[in-house]
Amino acid sequence: MNVIVSNACDRPIYEQIYTQIKAAILRGECREGDALPSIRALAKELRISVITTKRAFDDLERDGFIYSVQGKGSFVAAKNRELVREEYLRQAEQKLSEAVDIARQGGISDEELCRLFDILLKGE
Amino acid sequence: MKGSLLKSWKNILPVLAYYLLFAVIFFAVSFLADSVLYFCGVGVMIAFAVPLSSMSVDERDGWDKFAVASGVGRGELAASRYIFALATVLSLSVPAAVLAALLPERVRQFASMLLLCGISLLVLSVALPLMHKYGVEKTRILLLVIVVVLFGAGIAFGWGFLLDEHASAAFPLFAVPAAALSLGTVCFAVSWLVCIRICRRKDL
Amino acid sequence: MLSTVCGREASVLPAAGAFSEGELVRVSGLCKRFKGFSLEDVSFSVPRGAVVGFIGENGAGKSTTIKSLLGLIRPDSGRISLFGKEERQLGKADRNRIGAVLGETCLPENLHLKDIDAVMRHIFLHWDGEAFFRYAEKFALPVDKKVREFSRGMRQKVSLAVALSHGAELLLLDEPTAGLDPVARDEILDILYDFMQSEEHAVLISSHIVSDLEKLCDYILFIHEGKIVFFEEKDALGEKYALVRCPAEKLVGLDPAAVVAFYRGEYGASALVYRDRVPSSFETERASIEDIMLYFARGERV
Numbered sequence: 127m128n129v130i131v132s133n134a135c136d137r138p139i140y141e142q143i144y145t146q147i148k149a150a151i152l153r154g155e156c157r158e159g160d161a162l163p164s165i166r167a168l169a170k171e172l173r174i175s176v177i178t179t180k181r182a183f184d185d186l187e188r189d190g191f192i193y194s195v196q197g198k199g200s201f202v203a204a205k206n207r208e209l210v211r212e213e214y215l216r217q218a219e220q221k222l223s224e225a226v227d228i229a230r231q232g233g234i235s236d237e238e239l240c241r242l243f244d245i246l247l248k249g250e
Numbered sequence: 251m252k253g254s255l256l257k258s259w260k261n262i263l264p265v266l267a268y269y270l271l272f273a274v275i276f277f278a279v280s281f282l283a284d285s286v287l288y289f290c291g292v293g294v295m296i297a298f299a300v301p302l303s304s305m306s307v308d309e310r311d312g313w314d315k316f317a318v319a320s321g322v323g324r325g326e327l328a329a330s331r332y333i334f335a336l337a338t339v340l341s342l343s344v345p346a347a348v349l350a351a352l353l354p355e356r357v358r359q360f361a362s363m364l365l366l367c368g369i370s371l372l373v374l375s376v377a378l379p380l381m382h383k384y385g386v387e388k389t390r391i392l393l394l395v396i397v398v399v400l401f402g403a404g405i406a407f408g409w410g411f412l413l414d415e416h417a418s419a420a421f422p423l424f425a426v427p428a429a430a431l432s433l434g435t436v437c438f439a440v441s442w443l444v445c446i447r448i449c450r451r452k453d454l
Numbered sequence: 455m456l457s458t459v460c461g462r463e464a465s466v467l468p469a470a471g472a473f474s475e476g477e478l479v480r481v482s483g484l485c486k487r488f489k490g491f492s493l494e495d496v497s498f499s500v501p502r503g504a505v506v507g508f509i510g511e512n513g514a515g516k517s518t519t520i521k522s523l524l525g526l527i528r529p530d531s532g533r534i535s536l537f538g539k540e541e542r543q544l545g546k547a548d549r550n551r552i553g554a555v556l557g558e559t560c561l562p563e564n565l566h567l568k569d570i571d572a573v574m575r576h577i578f579l580h581w582d583g584e585a586f587f588r589y590a591e592k593f594a595l596p597v598d599k600k601v602r603e604f605s606r607g608m609r610q611k612v613s614l615a616v617a618l619s620h621g622a623e624l625l626l627l628d629e630p631t632a633g634l635d636p637v638a639r640d641e642i643l644d645i646l647y648d649f650m651q652s653e654e655h656a657v658l659i660s661s662h663i664v665s666d667l668e669k670l671c672d673y674i675l676f677i678h679e680g681k682i683v684f685f686e687e688k689d690a691l692g693e694k695y696a697l698v699r700c701p702a703e704k705l706v707g708l709d710p711a712a713v714v715a716f717y718r719g720e721y722g723a724s725a726l727v728y729r730d731r732v733p734s735s736f737e738t739e740r741a742s743i744e745d746i747m748l749y750f751a752r753g754e755r756v
Contacts, residue, residue, distance in 0.1 A: 252576040253573050253574070253575070253576030253577035254577075256572065256573050256576060257562055257565075257573045260562070260564070260565055260569050260572075260573065261562055261564055261565070264564060307562070307564065308562075310563070311559075311560065311561065311562050311563055312556070312558050312559070312560035313560065313561075313562060315521075315524075315526055315556055315560045316554075316556070316560035316561060317577070318524070318525055318526055319524040319525070319526060319549070319552070319554045319556070319560075320549065320550070320554075320577050320578060320620075321545075321546035321547075321548075321549035321550050321577075321578070321579075322546075322577065323546075451528075453526070453527045453528060454521070454526040454527065
């Protein structure tokens, strides 16, 4: 699993870590039970503070992607179908939203867009 | 304590050779002139210079700060300097005693030796607390003045006393040296206590 | 005109739960008066497992504060506790749990490394000579030269090597990276990260090279003219403050309560603002710790 953070990016670093680890888990790069690097080791690796990595891990745990065992570290949680589905739904919504924006910009009418959408769905 | 003393020892090692050379030369002079006074006079100066030099190095190194931060008590800090100074005086006393034993008029030589020992202790009693309170440079100047005065007084009275047959007949031979040595020892002890107090209060 | 009351920006001591139990250092109301300078009402803590970055201009009071923690300076008032005990009551064993690097190298400079090792063996209760020489090797310190002949950077590294070689849990570092090139500073950062792999350790590090602290630190303690301006989680600073750059006329439109400090120049103005009090019509930029420090120290107040 690669975690790459950037200071230049506007988003807070803990959010970048959260997003990347979450994506890796959802993509299946990390399987259930895989151990995550320790908070302190990751902080050293990324040259950031412990409190930042801890926050990312806490959020991941809160959202059910990982769980921690006292004294042993954090591990990837079993893929929660609901969460995965939600994630895909969110991505689909984002892409559709982009399509709507583009259509509007290009002066394409809503009916034309719906027709396109139907064709695409049927074409699968 | 061991650490502080080891540090002081290692600090003066580089210049020890010079002091030794000085001491050896004046040992020879004393031997040839049949009087311990030459060696002992230089001894007083060395007994003053070595602790002063050691403290000067410590000042430059910021050793006190390091030591206290590392758990060396402030009392111990002061004590290590007194022990170091005492060790210097005692190690100079040994060749002085040898000289006194070898030279003619043995008793008179011992008396002179004890007198100068007492003077060393007195000088250190004044110098050490001053160094801790005002720093080495200021003390150096002050003490140079005092040493010159004492030397002059010693030559005018103390030594003249011993050399003058009439005057020395008025007092028992060891009266002045014994007084000097006792006074020196007492002052050294009192000075040690004063110095501990100075160290305890000091901002480093 | 700088207001002397910089505003006690949330001198909130950190919430429990962020790190393992306990604070290794707790300071309340520390005051010390010197001729021409005084520390006033300094309060902060260093939680176990955390790194606290201590920033402030030269002469702001960082060294004085750190010296007070080490018992080198007697405060006029206030409480200092280390490892849960009053500073004045710390015995040698407790003091040895602290590794200190002071501004100047405070080691005997006429000695070689092996002499330093020999002396330290009798100074500290648990001196680890092997670790010391391991650090010396890692830092490429010459064994055949006196410390006096080392470069400035090397002398800093010896001090750090000593501080790390007697079983310390808490590091108090006063400008440990001053005078070091970026490569050396990165090496030291590495060492500090290694030190912090243990949850039981903590570090208080003062530096005016803020970029170093920006990476490692969990908390930032900012002191200015002897007073603590804020003591906050580093991440929270980025969320709390932001920079706004715009024409001077537009700046006037900002609510004064939103502005911490500002600069007005010939070609525009910039201000350090509270993110949540600025309307979205203003474009905000991320404020680095250095920005925050500069605006607090030198910016104009509303």
